[in-house]
Amino acid sequence: MGSIVTVDGIKKSYKKRKSKEEFVAVKGVSFEVGKGEIVGLLGPNGAGKTTTIKTICGLLVPDEGSVTINGFDSVKDRNKALGHISAVLEGNRNLYWRLNVLENMEYFAGNRGVPKKEIKTQVNKLLNLFQLQDKKYELVNNLSRGMQQKLAICVAMLADTDVILLDEPTLGLDVETGYEVRELLRTIARDQGKTVIISTHDMPVVQDLCQRTIIINDGKVIANERVDQLLRLFETSAYQVNLKEELTAEQREILELKFPIHRWEGLKLEVSFEQEQDIYELMEIFKKNQTPIETINRTEINFEQVFRKLVKEEVAS
Numbered sequence: 625m626g627s628i629v630t631v632d633g634i635k636k637s638y639k640k641r642k643s644k645e646e647f648v649a650v651k652g653v654s655f656e657v658g659k660g661e662i663v664g665l666l667g668p669n670g671a672g673k674t675t676t677i678k679t680i681c682g683l684l685v686p687d688e689g690s691v692t693i694n695g696f697d698s699v700k701d702r703n704k705a706l707g708h709i710s711a712v713l714e715g716n717r718n719l720y721w722r723l724n725v726l727e728n729m730e731y732f733a734g735n736r737g738v739p740k741k742e743i744k745t746q747v748n749k750l751l752n753l754f755q756l757q758d759k760k761y762e763l764v765n766n767l768s769r770g771m772q773q774k775l776a777i778c779v780a781m782l783a784d785t786d787v788i789l790l791d792e793p794t795l796g797l798d799v800e801t802g803y804e805v806r807e808l809l810r811t812i813a814r815d816q817g818k819t820v821i822i823s824t825h826d827m828p829v830v831q832d833l834c835q836r837t838i839i840i841n842d843g844k845v846i847a848n849e850r851v852d853q854l855l856r857l858f859e860t861s862a863y864q865v866n867l868k869e870e871l872t873a874e875q876r877e878i879l880e881l882k883f884p885i886h887r888w889e890g891l892k893l894e895v896s897f898e899q900e901q902d903i904y905e906l907m908e909i910f911k912k913n914q915t916p917i918e919t920i921n922r923t924e925i926n927f928e929q930v931f932r933k934l935v936k937e938e939v940a941s
């Protein structure tokens with residue numbers, strides 16, 4: 625798969641208020657995104673995700689490094705590069721609140737260069753796809769947050785660009801609407817071959833929707849992996865053990881010294897091993913202590929646990 629977006633060593637600083645000092649928000653970020661890929665940009669608050677997104681969509685010029693979109697440099701060949709990209713940024717700056725849904729769509733269609741005679745068809749097609757037909761005369765101001773977000777993505781689709789960037793697309797949405805938005809994004813990527821880059825804190829979005837995740841921490845990329853591989857990597861050997869009887873304090877201490885135990889909850893404990901076969905050592909200890917075991921199950925690690933582990937390890941190193 626050829627890459628459509630190449631971010632190469634970008635750095636970006638901001639001037640600190642009322643001082644000459646600079647704060648380096650992005651410290652040399654590089655990654656590539658292939659055509660038709662859905663990639664999640666993840667990181668704790670202040671990690672530099674929005675700065676990276678804004679640099680990709682041309683709202684910020686990097687101090688160093690470059691962004692290439694479909695072969696065009698986002699600074700030197702700005703118009704050509706940006707012609708391949710649409711962005712839905714956080715907040716509601718993407719829409720006119722005093723216009724209704726249809727007026728917004730028609731306005732942005734013209735604004736983004738959809739030929740006049742195609743506007744009606746294109747707008748209708750998208751309103752159908754996004755199930756917004758029955759809201760078309762509603763003022764944006766009166767729409768729910770979820771509807772506004774769907775409309776913002778719908779508007780971004782008007783220009784029919786190869787790449788769509790979304791900053792926190794599911795922020796503040798209820799579970800059902802968040803799911804709907806997720807399904808829409810999946811459809812866009814799968815059926816229309818769009819490349820989707822999503823900055824998010826929403827772990828289920830990453831686990832469920834993104835093929836790959838780029839984790840940014842303190843302005844640097846700390847992981848750039850396929851989501852299933854990351855999960856597999858961390859899946860290693862975490863088990864949930866259900867005991868039939870409480871352990872004595874002494875027995876607990878021995879276990880805690882030997883194994884990384886994440887959680888004790890009455891008779892339940894969650895433990896992970898560096899090597900798979902260490903589970904047998906644990907079972908041996910239980911046997912020696914004559915502690916009856918009810919069940920032992922391998923726990924499925926979710927993406928949130930992987931993310932927290934990665935960021936924690938990075939801070940500790």
Ligand SMILES: Nc1ncnc2c1ncn2[C@@H]1O[C@H](COP(=O)(O)OP(=O)(O)OP(=O)(O)O)[C@@H](O)[C@H]1O
Binds near residue numbers: 640
């Ligand atoms: N215009 C600005 N002026 C000064 N500092 C800024 C500006 N924009 C961002 N920053 C700082 O740069 C750092 C990175 O910000 P950025 O918004 O890129 O992070 P983020 O990963 O998107 O965070 P969040 O998840 O909280 O939205 C933060 O410490 C932020 O305070």
